[in-house]
Amino acid sequence: MEWIKVFAPATIGNIGPGFDVLGLAVRGMGDTIEARRIESGVRITPIESDYELPNDPEKNTAGIAAIEVLKMLKSKGGVELKIKKGLPLGSGLGSSAASAAAGAFAANHLYGSRLSKEDLILPATKAEEVVSGGFFADNTAPCLLGGATLTRCCNPLDVNRIGSINKLKIIIVTPDIVVLTKEARAILPKQVKMKDFVFNMANTALITAAFAKNDYSLFARSLNDVIIEPVRKKLIKGFDVVKEAAISAGADGMTISGAGPTVFAVTDDNSKAKVIEKAMVDAFSREGVKCESTITEADEEGTRIL
Numbered sequence: 054m055e056w057i058k059v060f061a062p063a064t065i066g067n068i069g070p071g072f073d074v075l076g077l078a079v080r081g082m083g084d085t086i087e088a089r090r091i092e093s094g095v096r097i098t099p100i101e102s103d104y105e106l107p108n109d110p111e112k113n114t115a116g117i118a119a120i121e122v123l124k125m126l127k128s129k130g131g132v133e134l135k136i137k138k139g140l141p142l143g144s145g146l147g148s149s150a151a152s153a154a155a156g157a158f159a160a161n162h163l164y165g166s167r168l169s170k171e172d173l174i175l176p177a178t179k180a181e182e183v184v185s186g187g188f189f190a191d192n193t194a195p196c197l198l199g200g201a202t203l204t205r206c207c208n209p210l211d212v213n214r215i216g217s218i219n220k221l222k223i224i225i226v227t228p229d230i231v232v233l234t235k236e237a238r239a240i241l242p243k244q245v246k247m248k249d250f251v252f253n254m255a256n257t258a259l260i261t262a263a264f265a266k267n268d269y270s271l272f273a274r275s276l277n278d279v280i281i282e283p284v285r286k287k288l289i290k291g292f293d294v295v296k297e298a299a300i301s302a303g304a305d306g307m308t309i310s311g312a313g314p315t316v317f318a319v320t321d322d323n324s325k326a327k328v329i330e331k332a333m334v335d336a337f338s339r340e341g342v343k344c345e346s347t348i349t350e351a352d353e354e355g356t357r358i359l
């Protein structure tokens with residue numbers, strides 16, 4: 054049986070105040086999985102990655118998602134997966150979700166694409182739950198569908214694609230710090246003040262409106278999070294200095310990508326983007342933190358065959 058090659062993009066999830074609900078797929082980075090049919094079961098060949106990941110299909114998000122999809126398809130046949138990680142572990146760029154989405158997509162494609170991308174969100178999210186300790190689709194949904202998504206409800210899962218902002222340029226900076234989602238969730242407050250809840254809710258709603266209206270300015274001024282960012286920024290050495298540097302260099306906002314430590318700033322101006330990127334990298338460097346950076350935009354396609 055011939056191999057197919059699937060690409061699943063990186064994601065920013067959550068986007069600022071939209072904790073666990075708002076996510077966005079971004080261009081350029083992602084995981085690639087080659088897959089082929091086998092007689093039965095799910096098998097993972099040695100993984101191409103800079104860090105160790107389990108080969109056991111029941112412990113690997115790609116494997117778990119593929120197993121779930123084969124169950125949904127009631128397939129007797131199996132799948133072999135060759136995983137090439139393009140996303141760093143514990144980076145806040147949806148690494149485990151990308152593998153899960155690619156695994157789910159590959160299994161479905163090999164057995165006739167009977168499920169829609171929307172159908173694949175549930176198995177991919179279940180797979181991510183195993184490694185993250187939480188059930189949220191703000192990485193898996195945009196990764197599969199592309200663009201920006203909003204989760205209305207997890208049980209039953211109800212996710213909506215919410216549009217595009219053509220002018221949005223995203224400066225992504227990933228410091229050389231590992232933050233595991235499980236740990237970044239464990240430090241979050243159990244209760245929040247009503248005024249903070251109202252503020253975050255309003256900003257989340259307006260980010261959604263901004264995507265629906267293709268309104269960059271509304272998006273940029275709604276990128277404010279007074280609940281999660283103040284707690285999680287403590288895990289990111291230099292966060293305040295980097296944010297100040299980004300804003301001084303012309304960014305219209307900066308916050309944490311997902312559980313961190315990746316941060317992202319936004320602009321609608323290409324030449325400003327390079328200046329902002331340099332200011333953020335220099336600020337991390339002054340704090341003694343090495344980092345990788347890139348300028349990108351939304352990935353409207355999501356998980357796909359290469």
Ligand code: HSE
Nearest residue numbers: 066067073234311312
């Ligand atoms: N919404 C999740 C969180 C995403 O912020 O904990 C983690 O990738």
